[in-house]
Amino acid sequence: MELSEAIQKRKSIRKFREKAIPREEIQELIDAACQAPSGKNLQPWHFTVLTGSPKQELVEVMLEAVGKLEKKGIPTGSCRGTARAMAQAPVVILVFNTRGNPLNPPRGSDRYLWSVNIQSIGAAIQNMLLAATERGLGSLWICDTFYADPEIRDWLGRKDELVAAVALGYPDEAPQARPRKSCENVTRWLEEG
Numbered sequence: 001m002e003l004s005e006a007i008q009k010r011k012s013i014r015k016f017r018e019k020a021i022p023r024e025e026i027q028e029l030i031d032a033a034c035q036a037p038s039g040k041n042l043q044p045w046h047f048t049v050l051t052g053s054p055k056q057e058l059v060e061v062m063l064e065a066v067g068k069l070e071k072k073g074i075p076t077g078s079c080r081g082t083a084r085a086m087a088q089a090p091v092v093i094l095v096f097n098t099r100g101n102p103l104n105p106p107r108g109s110d111r112y113l114w115s116v117n118i119q120s121i122g123a124a125i126q127n128m129l130l131a132a133t134e135r136g137l138g139s140l141w142i143c144d145t146f147y148a149d150p151e152i153r154d155w156l157g158r159k160d161e162l163v164a165a166v167a168l169g170y171p172d173e174a175p176q177a178r179p180r181k182s183c184e185n186v187t188r189w190l191e192e193g
């Protein structure tokens, strides 16, 4: 598949078939992620791959946290729907910023360094998504994990920053493309002459 085709074909998938993804293929997706550029080549990413019962446990950790927030009247948006997609997906990969410290959020000029690392991780995730599309896999980029941020970190015993999750599996839906803003409207050209 041409890269341009993968870019066009990639869509968020929230329904997955039960079929497992071979381990080598998951590894190839992580290899693609690790080829992303990163500020100062810091490669600030870490991937925790969950399948089977550890993945179901992750979903339970998330749902428990969401339940607590809801009891306090705090809205949790699309989190339950996202958790359903994670439960169905055969693989969920949690993505961490190894340079991020959730107990000491960036202030002042540290914010720029933090942004550099998050951008690098975003590039890695997009590589993973495109590599998945190329292999006929569906993917979902997830940030609803933020609703259970401390709970997930505690559960895994990680002290760095949880950035996102990616759910992966063979698609069981073919959603319509979501609309995009016209590129013309989000671009300004400053040219000579």
Ligand SMILES: Cc1cc2nc3c(=O)[nH]c(=O)nc-3n(C[C@H](O)[C@H](O)[C@H](O)COP(=O)(O)O)c2cc1C
Pocket (backbone or CB within 6 Å): 010, 011, 012, 013, 014, 078, 081, 082, 140, 141, 142, 143, 144, 145, 177, 178
């Ligand atoms: C940073 C980021 C976080 C996202 N978080 C979630 C999420 O938690 N749950 C979800 O269902 N979709 C999530 N999405 C998917 C977006 O809703 C989706 O990309 C957008 O609606 C455009 O649709 P498309 O991916 O099919 O083109 C996220 C996407 C990005 C890039």
